[in-house]
Amino acid sequence: MGEESLFAKEDRYLAPVYQKYPVAAVRGEGAKIWDADGREYIDFMGGYGVAIVGHCNPYVVEAVKNQASKLITCHGSLYNDTRADFLEALASISPEGLTKIYLGNSGAEAVECAIKLARKATGRREIIATSGAFHGKTVGALSITWNPKYRSPFEPLLADVKFVPYGDEQKAYDAASDKTAAIFVEPIQGESGVHPAPEGYLEALRKIADEKGCLLIFDEIQSGLARTGKMWAHQHTSAKPDIMCVAKGIGGGLPLSAVIASEDVMSAFNPGDHTSTFGGNPLSCAAGLATLRYLKDYDLVKRAECLGNKMMKGLERLREEHRVVREVRGRGLMLALELRFDVKNILFSALKKGVILLYSGKNVLRFLPPLVISEEEVKRGLMVLDDLLAEEDRVRLQS
Numbered sequence: 109m110g111e112e113s114l115f116a117k118e119d120r121y122l123a124p125v126y127q128k129y130p131v132a133a134v135r136g137e138g139a140k141i142w143d144a145d146g147r148e149y150i151d152f153m154g155g156y157g158v159a160i161v162g163h164c165n166p167y168v169v170e171a172v173k174n175q176a177s178k179l180i181t182c183h184g185s186l187y188n189d190t191r192a193d194f195l196e197a198l199a200s201i202s203p204e205g206l207t208k209i210y211l212g213n214s215g216a217e218a219v220e221c222a223i224k225l226a227r228k229a230t231g232r233r234e235i236i237a238t239s240g241a242f243h244g245k246t247v248g249a250l251s252i253t254w255n256p257k258y259r260s261p262f263e264p265l266l267a268d269v270k271f272v273p274y275g276d277e278q279k280a281y282d283a284a285s286d287k288t289a290a291i292f293v294e295p296i297q298g299e300s301g302v303h304p305a306p307e308g309y310l311e312a313l314r315k316i317a318d319e320k321g322c323l324l325i326f327d328e329i330q331s332g333l334a335r336t337g338k339m340w341a342h343q344h345t346s347a348k349p350d351i352m353c354v355a356k357g358i359g360g361g362l363p364l365s366a367v368i369a370s371e372d373v374m375s376a377f378n379p380g381d382h383t384s385t386f387g388g389n390p391l392s393c394a395a396g397l398a399t400l401r402y403l404k405d406y407d408l409v410k411r412a413e414c415l416g417n418k419m420m421k422g423l424e425r426l427r428e429e430h431r432v433v434r435e436v437r438g439r440g441l442m443l444a445l446e447l448r449f450d451v452k453n454i455l456f457s458a459l460k461k462g463v464i465l466l467y468s469g470k471n472v473l474r475f476l477p478p479l480v481i482s483e484e485e486v487k488r489g490l491m492v493l494d495d496l497l498a499e500e501d502r503v504r505l506q507s
């Protein structure tokens with residue numbers, strides 16, 4: 109099927125909820141994608157940060173094939189060998205003291221679970237979230253997601269949610285009380301344009317949570333799993349969470365998410381409190397186990413750090429050379445370039461030059477490439493961006 113007829117078919121039937129790029133991806137390998145007409149793209153979007161170990165990672169493909177021929181579904185009420193191995197592997201890379209895991213299928217589901225767990229474990233109702241926060245779009249997760257564009261058409265959402273400015277510890281202190289169940293925070297905000305927590309902020313939230321008797325929840329759905337050059341982005345600081353949410357890349361591309369908590373906190377849940385038909389299915393767990401093995405065998409934490417530093421330097425150079433660039437932000441391979449103008453032209457022009465970019469709001473280009481991307485692919489992508497920024501400089505800033 110050619111691209112045009114494929115676009116038409118998908119548009120006819122799919123709910124109109126996605127901002128579509130005019131690309132029909134039919135094949136992927138590492139950091140590359142090919143469209144229906146055989147054109148090759150370098151993928152800086154990385155499936156919105158999912159393709160951490162690369163598209164069609166060989167460990168994942170092999171594990172999925174094997175598991176698919178053995179057992180695909182197995183409800184959580186039965187035990188399963190692959191699930192047990194995956195849980196053990198995930199616990200072994202989890203922050204110290206967090207050893208109990210709930211398995212779900214998406215980021216928003218992990219957040220729903222964390223909200224319920226925090227409420228049950230503390231007996232309190234209120235959640236504190238931050239300006240710019242993105243935690244997903246199901247009703248509970250949306251209630252602690254900040255952008256009014258996502259929230260207002262669906263109100264009323266959960267009551268008892270307070271938003272405080274991201275990075276302002278005093279405001280968080282003032283907002284927290286003996287009614288607060290949890291403070292929810294992304295160690296690096298992704299959706300709002302890649303904003304790392306200011307120095308000392310996460311540690312301050314830890315102290316506030318301890319003083320006010322509430323839980324501290326880190327949403328590492330986008331920032332976690334080696335992306336920023338540490339296994340978890342909060343490990344760039346000394347702060348430790350009570351609960352951590354993980355999703356995106358953990359299933360090597362298959363739907364899989366996890367809520368990881370201490371034994372004490374997770375013991376608030378009783379059988380029946382929070383279950384999911386597909387949660388922890390053997391196929392996703394096999395992919396997850398293969399993903400964790402690959403991460404370790406190829407030391408993707410180190411790779412994200414080294415390549416991220418190089419890419420950051422490349423982006424800094426673009427900032428120095430192009431007046432349309434306002435700022436460069438991020439850590440490891442979670443990076444952003446903020447422009448003075450709308451990035452839409454750049455996104456579409458980049459596609460024509462074989463590069464898939466991602467945005468965050470109107471003015472920000474966000475980079476969440478697979479951590480297996482080669483240095484040469486990064487260079488090629490940045491060269492394309494260099495040309496496009498030069499064109500933007502010329503058109504937008506003619507003096």
Ligand SMILES: Cc1ncc(COP(=O)(O)O)c(C=O)c1O
Pocket residue numbers: 156214215216217219242243244245294298299327328329330331355356
């Ligand atoms: C930090 C964060 N939390 C939660 C989510 C929601 O994840 P999902 O789209 O899998 O529901 C996302 C998705 O981008 C995210 O970046």
